[in-house]
Amino acid sequence: MIEVRDLTVRAGNCLLDHLQFSVPDGQYTVLMGASGSGKTTLLETLCGLRPVAGGQIRLNGRDVTRWRPAERGIGYVPQDGALFPTLTVYEHLAFGPRLRRTPRAVMDRKVTELAALLGLEPLLGRWPEGLSGGERQRVALGRALAIDPAILCLDEPLNALDEQTHRQLCNLLKTIQRQTRVTTLHVTHDSAEARHLADQLLILKDGQVAPGAWATPAEKP
Amino acid sequence: MACGDQQPPPAPRPRVPPDWPFFLGLGILGGTYLLLILLLLVADTFYTTFGELGRILVDPEIRYSLKLSLASCSITALLSLLVAIPIGFLLSQASRQLSAYRAAHAGARLPWPFRVKQAGFLLLDTLLDIPIILPPLVIGLSLLILFRIPPFKWIDRQVTYEIPAVILAQFMVAAAFAVRTMRITFDQINPRREQVALTLGCNRAQAFRRVVLPQARRGILAAATLAWARALGEFGPILVFAGATRLRTEVLSTTVFLELSIGRLEAAVAVSLLMVAAAILVLVLTRLFGVRDTVISGAGL
Numbered sequence: 194m195i196e197v198r199d200l201t202v203r204a205g206n207c208l209l210d211h212l213q214f215s216v217p218d219g220q221y222t223v224l225m226g227a228s229g230s231g232k233t234t235l236l237e238t239l240c241g242l243r244p245v246a247g248g249q250i251r252l253n254g255r256d257v258t259r260w261r262p263a264e265r266g267i268g269y270v271p272q273d274g275a276l277f278p279t280l281t282v283y284e285h286l287a288f289g290p291r292l293r294r295t296p297r298a299v300m301d302r303k304v305t306e307l308a309a310l311l312g313l314e315p316l317l318g319r320w321p322e323g324l325s326g327g328e329r330q331r332v333a334l335g336r337a338l339a340i341d342p343a344i345l346c347l348d349e350p351l352n353a354l355d356e357q358t359h360r361q362l363c364n365l366l367k368t369i370q371r372q373t374r375v376t377t378l379h380v381t382h383d384s385a386e387a388r389h390l391a392d393q394l395l396i397l398k399d400g401q402v403a404p405g406a407w408a409t410p411a412e413k414p
Numbered sequence: 415m416a417c418g419d420q421q422p423p424p425a426p427r428p429r430v431p432p433d434w435p436f437f438l439g440l441g442i443l444g445g446t447y448l449l450l451i452l453l454l455l456v457a458d459t460f461y462t463t464f465g466e467l468g469r470i471l472v473d474p475e476i477r478y479s480l481k482l483s484l485a486s487c488s489i490t491a492l493l494s495l496l497v498a499i500p501i502g503f504l505l506s507q508a509s510r511q512l513s514a515y516r517a518a519h520a521g522a523r524l525p526w527p528f529r530v531k532q533a534g535f536l537l538l539d540t541l542l543d544i545p546i547i548l549p550p551l552v553i554g555l556s557l558l559i560l561f562r563i564p565p566f567k568w569i570d571r572q573v574t575y576e577i578p579a580v581i582l583a584q585f586m587v588a589a590a591f592a593v594r595t596m597r598i599t600f601d602q603i604n605p606r607r608e609q610v611a612l613t614l615g616c617n618r619a620q621a622f623r624r625v626v627l628p629q630a631r632r633g634i635l636a637a638a639t640l641a642w643a644r645a646l647g648e649f650g651p652i653l654v655f656a657g658a659t660r661l662r663t664e665v666l667s668t669t670v671f672l673e674l675s676i677g678r679l680e681a682a683v684a685v686s687l688l689m690v691a692a693a694i695l696v697l698v699l700t701r702l703f704g705v706r707d708t709v710i711s712g713a714g715l
Binding site: 293 | 610
């Protein structure tokens with residue numbers, strides 16, 4: 194569960210002012226907002242990549258406001274995927290487990306499972322440069338899931354994809370969230386995407402987070 | 415449309431001036447410089463003979479000078495990387511942090527601790543450029559003076575006018591170029607990748623080693639090449655700080671000077687050609703390695 198209390202962040206022209214919201218455990222929450230409203234800034238702050246001017250971030254009941262990014266256990270998928278150009282797809286999926294000194298056999302099994310889940314098996318030996326937009330996003334998602342995150346933060350992961358890939362990835366995200374039950378915060382400005390994915394909808398506007406059209410799956414139209 | 419209707423005549427094709435004069439102009443301007451370089455090399459080549467080249471290659475003094483040049487330039491390139499990688503990374507990080515802070519407080523009066531940091535950064539950045547701007551002789555002279563002052567004075571005999579002086583003189587200038595190259599390299603690397611590595615469990619050192627440094631390898635190669643080439647051509651600081659003693663501190667650049675000073679122009683030209691050949695060899699090898707590296711990894715900066 195993510196709980197944000199009185200969170201204030203300054204970044205460029207964007208000011209997030211005393212934000213209050215929570216993301217329930219095991220749910221798929223979509224945060225919508227116009228371009229420049231501070232969606233990415235908010236995700237980066239939750240991940241510990243931006244300093245906080247005030248307030249508190251609590252993850253699964255613990256105050257992590259001053260924790261370093263590595264200590265938060267958040268799987269982060271940025272908008273552009275930010276794949277590492279010097280690593281293969283296999284090495285991307287193995288990056289987190291390798292850091293945690295996971296035994297080789299366990300790591301191999303994990304990478305194989307993730308590759309199967311995300312349809313990446315034929316790409317394991319490939320470099321990021323040769324991948325399509327959809328493949329890149331799947332690798333970025335797999336890299337984030339490989340650390341068994343308590344929370345998954347997705348920053349417009351389906352942006353700039355063609356319609357078919359967009360639909361496929363949308364379904365994939367939903368399936369993975371259902372299977373893993375990982376608490377997910379997905380940022381987008383696409384209302385159709387939000388309708389398809391969200392258990393809970395939040396709106397970021399004028400530096401404030403407000404509940405969207407539905408706050409629970411039961412209220413979803 | 416009725417048969418009798420008159421169609422308006424199509425608009426005449428718009429004429430745009432051709433592009434070739436633009437490229438011809440660029441070609442002429444750039445080509446002039448390229449031609450000058452080629453003419454220099456051709457002039458050198460025709461001024462000397464194969465016999466002279468053969469003679470200098472067996473001359474023990476010049477062989478020593480060649481060996482010392484290759485060894486000292488390689489050590490200098492390595493030492494330059496040793497300081498350029500950390501300085502380049504730290505400068506790049508500091509620059510990003512300062513920019514982010516300025517952007518976050520755009521329009522507001524910046525607090526004095528930030529302004530002090532900014533001034534400190536600018537001062538540091540300027541200091542690192544001093545070896546590039548200073549006349550080479552001044553660098554040599556400054557090194558000479560430095561080793562007259564404790565604690566450097568205590569090792570003066572082991573350094574000044576000895577081989578370490580050659581390396582130190584080369585290093586002082588070459589490292590400044592390597593630092594600039596590494597700073598630009600790190601500036602060009604997408605910081606988002608390092609941030610993702612941090613969320614995946616890396617500390618800053620691990621993110622640097624596993625994510626940033628591999629992306630910087632082409633820049634590292636470029637910095638090493640530049641430092642090596644600068645070291646090969648260094649003359650002024652070496653002459654002042656290390657001297658030009660035959661079979662002791664003589665490197666190729668000082669050989670050219672020594673040969674000229676005793677009126678052996680052909681030998682000086684032959685040694686110059688040797689330096690040109692060594693420089694071209696290093697440049698070609700590193701470029702080939704760089705291209706191969708890029709193709710294999712499929713990675714760019």
